[in-house]
Amino acid sequence: MSGRHLVIEARDGAARLGRLATGHGEVRLPAFMPVGTHATVRALHPDEVRESGADIVLCNAYHLALRPGVELVERAGGLHALMGWEGPILTDSGGFQLVSLDGVAAVDDEGATVVSPFDGGRMRLTPEAAVRLQAKLGADVIMCLDHPVAFGAGSDVAAAATARTHRWAERSRAVHPGEGRLLFGIVQGGFDAAARAESARVMAGLDFDGLAIGGLVLGEPPPVMEAMARACLDQLPDTLPRYVMGLGTDAELLSMIAAGADMFDCVLPTRLARNGTALVPGGRLSLRQTAWREDLRPLEPGCPCAACARFSRAYLRHLFAAGEILAHRLLSLHNLHHLGRLMETTRAALAAGRLAEHRAAVLRGLGGGVDSAAAAQSPLSYTSPP
Ligand SMILES: [Zn+2]
Incomplete structure (x- = not known):
């Protein structure tokens, strides 16, 4: 079975072997995406990254908007030209920073205001602005702005953030940039399996090009992380690529692949x-x-x-x-x-x-x-x- 961008070539239980088509070539799935937060996989030449077997790298749109700034990236001809990477690039929206930079970001229903750690300046992130920013950077796969919550947050806090993530996803979908770019929604739901499954069903109904499972690896024990990811994976449509964000170890990757996940990123190998x-x-x-x-x-x-x-x-x-x-x-x-x-x-x-x-x-x-x-x-x- 195939979607717009995904071709599934073989199956083994819930696991899938496939290819994801992007504007800068194909990604063989399952895929691990090295993290190049600042438009470089730290200490490595892009050719070395490619030779490691990576088809696609992840960059962080929020960090790049602060430094070196989107205007410079555009003048350079986009991220691919700037960083000397000709393959596909996925950019993260900055949603993760709303949790990891706790106290630096103020979130409201319209969007989030983030204080730059570099110069103290304020940056306004809305769902629409996050999509446009990533399109300007030249990303092949664009992630929606989402609102994750830390492990241990109250269920009312998690429910409100998840509802906000769903509204932000609809707004993001409404400004899909087209031009061969893929837009991925991000499932949240905190650390409650029923809320996770419900969030996955909502996201599955919003006509994205792929779906990610976010808000994990935020301090929860590994068995909780796995249970939450599985609750989401069970609800995601077969025709879309599935990306579990922020994993991980060999054991985690293989467990999630067996449960039907296709894409991963993690700072672990370079850290x-x-x-x-x-x-x-x-x-x-x-x-x-x-x-x-x-x-x-x-x-x-x-x-x-x-x-x-x-x-x-x-x-x-x-x-x-x-x-x-x-x-x-x-x-x-x-x-x-x-x-x-x-x-x-x-x-x-x-x-x-x-x-x-x-x-x-x-x-x-x-x-x-x-x-x-x-x-x-x-x-x-x-x-x-x-
Ligand atoms: Zn070696």
Whole structure:
């Protein structure tokens, strides 16, 4: 079955293998989107991002509107030209910042007023302005402005924010920019499964090009996050791409793919890299550990990335301890390759109808002294930097 932009090529249970057509090429699904908040995936050249297996990157329209400003981006010929990335770009609207910059944003029914962390200036975000801003930036996939709530917010607060998100979605849909751009609605509903399902049904009725599940990974325990995402996924139309925002770990990605999700983004691979942590089969490998001091094996034997092809754990640990930028670059490269390959092997498993076996094998991992217990605890916040 196919929608306007989505072609589904194979299924395995609820999971889908497919392709999403955009104005700058196709995205193979399921897809992981590296995060380039400031129009760069931190420390990496766009060609390196592409070689990691990424078809599409995510940029943040709110941050780019503040700096360097939409006029400059337009003069440069749009985001693709500015950042030297020829593939598809998805921009986030800034809705997430309404939660993560708590105290910096004032939300009302018309929109939100956000204070710039750079110069203290005020920026007015409305649903219409958010769509127009992303279109001006040149985004291939535009996200509606939404109003997420933090985990622990009262049910009345969550209900009001969700109702507002629905009204904002209708207003966003009314200013769909066309021109081959895709507009995605964002499901909210707080941390109540029934409210999540209802929000998904409302969004499904608004004729978007794709639907996202937002407002997760905001401090809730992972089982709550999964339950909320599943409550939404169950209600989303089969013909539209489904994007779960802000995930995550290998286990989370595979669980959500099995439940029917197609697209993901997360700052985790690059943020972990800056902390000296590599994503490896079965968990994470921290270069802070003395165990790797004299280990001349690559981070992940068999990994084709530039870090693993030429350098040892001992050398990378040395670079990290010495505060050398190359450590950040190589770990970022490796972590993006790790997720790029996870998506590639998952797509192959879906094509062969073997997702369950693939998932079990990935979760079993390859061992090798990797600290999977530490990875399971996932102490790191995923929240984007302001
Ligand atoms: Zn590698």
